[in-house]
Amino acid sequence: MSDHGVIAVEGIHPSIPKRRAEAMPSAANSGVKLMNGFFEWFGSLGIFCWKVLRAAVTPPYEWRELIRQLDEVGSKSFPLIALAGAAIGVVISMEARYSLTRFGAKSMFPATLVYSVIQVMGPIMTGLIVSGRVGAGMGAELASMKVSEQIDAIEASAINPYRLLAATRILACILMLPLLTLAADATGLLTGWFAQTLVEPLSFHQFVENGFHGATFSAFLPQTFKTAVYGLIIGTIACFQGMRTRGGAEGVGRAVTNSVVIASLFVILADVVLVKFILVVFP
Amino acid sequence: MATTYDIAMKQTEPQQEGRAAVIVVENLRKTFGIHKVLDGINLSVDRGETLAVLGRSGTGKSVLLRLIIGLETPDSGSIYIRGQNIAGLALDRMGEIRKKMGFLFQHAALYDSLTVAGNVAFPLEHHRKDMSTSERGDLVRQLLVEVGMGGSMEKMPSDISGGMQKRVGLARALALEPEILLLDEPTAGLDPISSGEIDDLILKLQHERQMASIVVTHDLHSAKTIANRLALLDKGNVVIEGTFEDLQESDIEFVRQFLKQS
Numbered sequence: 141m142s143d144h145g146v147i148a149v150e151g152i153h154p155s156i157p158k159r160r161a162e163a164m165p166s167a168a169n170s171g172v173k174l175m176n177g178f179f180e181w182f183g184s185l186g187i188f189c190w191k192v193l194r195a196a197v198t199p200p201y202e203w204r205e206l207i208r209q210l211d212e213v214g215s216k217s218f219p220l221i222a223l224a225g226a227a228i229g230v231v232i233s234m235e236a237r238y239s240l241t242r243f244g245a246k247s248m249f250p251a252t253l254v255y256s257v258i259q260v261m262g263p264i265m266t267g268l269i270v271s272g273r274v275g276a277g278m279g280a281e282l283a284s285m286k287v288s289e290q291i292d293a294i295e296a297s298a299i300n301p302y303r304l305l306a307a308t309r310i311l312a313c314i315l316m317l318p319l320l321t322l323a324a325d326a327t328g329l330l331t332g333w334f335a336q337t338l339v340e341p342l343s344f345h346q347f348v349e350n351g352f353h354g355a356t357f358s359a360f361l362p363q364t365f366k367t368a369v370y371g372l373i374i375g376t377i378a379c380f381q382g383m384r385t386r387g388g389a390e391g392v393g394r395a396v397t398n399s400v401v402i403a404s405l406f407v408i409l410a411d412v413v414l415v416k417f418i419l420v421v422f423p
Numbered sequence: 424m425a426t427t428y429d430i431a432m433k434q435t436e437p438q439q440e441g442r443a444a445v446i447v448v449e450n451l452r453k454t455f456g457i458h459k460v461l462d463g464i465n466l467s468v469d470r471g472e473t474l475a476v477l478g479r480s481g482t483g484k485s486v487l488l489r490l491i492i493g494l495e496t497p498d499s500g501s502i503y504i505r506g507q508n509i510a511g512l513a514l515d516r517m518g519e520i521r522k523k524m525g526f527l528f529q530h531a532a533l534y535d536s537l538t539v540a541g542n543v544a545f546p547l548e549h550h551r552k553d554m555s556t557s558e559r560g561d562l563v564r565q566l567l568v569e570v571g572m573g574g575s576m577e578k579m580p581s582d583i584s585g586g587m588q589k590r591v592g593l594a595r596a597l598a599l600e601p602e603i604l605l606l607d608e609p610t611a612g613l614d615p616i617s618s619g620e621i622d623d624l625i626l627k628l629q630h631e632r633q634m635a636s637i638v639v640t641h642d643l644h645s646a647k648t649i650a651n652r653l654a655l656l657d658k659g660n661v662v663i664e665g666t667f668e669d670l671q672e673s674d675i676e677f678v679r680q681f682l683k684q685s
Contacts (some may be wrong), residue, residue: 179597191457191514198515214629283537285534288530288532289528289529289530289532289537290533290534290535292489292494292528292532293528293532293533293534293595294525294527295494295521296491296492296494296521296524296526297545297546297549297550297595297599298517298518298519298521298546298549298550298599299518299549300514300515300524362618411520
């Protein structure tokens, strides 16, 4: 480093205010701390995933807890997902009709609605809603169990908490996300069609025939089943954040916020990667 | 059928010939960050014996219990349970050892989504699959009656007092018929009458079940009542270990000060 740099840091150079010079090392420290925290988080996540994977593939299997979690993630999210799907269907229907009419492509309405809902909006909307509802719920439940030593009590009772609490929740998310996506798609298409018929009558048969004309399974199935990856992300992040919570009520609040924010962010990032992957593998 | 635990015990028995101690802690060290919590602790507890671990807050008493049951990993040193060193043992192997241990947490740590009976049944449902539902139910009822909670089986943990939660926690700790009982502040936060009741209950259980027990407590009166021996911790080390009379006769300044203030 040049002399100038050294002088500046020490706050001797007359052109650099003392307070600014003092702030420089602390800013560097903060940067180092941030980087350490970042790598520590990913390292801990890696160790957590390894422990969960090992626990998940070795008996005894926690079937009863898995069924309870399937109900918690699937059945209890269904009304919310169905409602959100229905709303999205109406919105896309109105927007698509307006745009297509302007460009003289009104006959493309059914296909536009079908492709928009099934390929784009259904999966990502389901992922984000589940990351909000289930991510917050799991994060809060596990975080409060952690701070009240209930997870330690499970471990002290010779029960593997990674198997009982984490593996079952993550698996439930993986299995339920594609089914919830199908529910969102179905309600979205139904309400989209219904909104259209209120303006311009269109039989359901005609809507389906035009919408799915020439469509193959590979156009829809990968888009639907990619949400299993969202489930993996949501379940893993929520369990990880919940089970590493420290510091009482404040810690629980932080764990819930982090679960939802990180899971939602990772779902969006995964969507970018998966869309490209699907376009390459299923052209 | 021999369990992994039994096999492990059998394999290590020759090395521990002549040693009656169920729990042996040797030169145990634990540090959190820059804070040295335990600095070479040595302890041993025999079958049917109760050791009370006393000391000021933050001297690592609870950490000692968490190390013994494997919820924390020691930096160095050994923890022998019936002759087998469990320090750093893998989670699955540790599980077999833990089945022989009962742990009462400081705040009971009851599962808040389960009823009182559900809490006691929880370890049985996972480890005693040979039992029928009715047999399990009978055992849960018997354990809860034993700790004086027979009338609160269907209550939720949030609906019962702190003392009652500790009783339920004790019943849960006893569910798998442990050889070792670890109690973390069993009377903390309780009124004198409830504390006395818990002490009596621990004494009764000790007399009936002959477990090797370690009780971590601040309560000198409680320690005197339930323990055969007492160990006083300070700055990560055992300052003195012996009977209550040994502590009373000690010339060590810290011991005298501790007894005076308690």
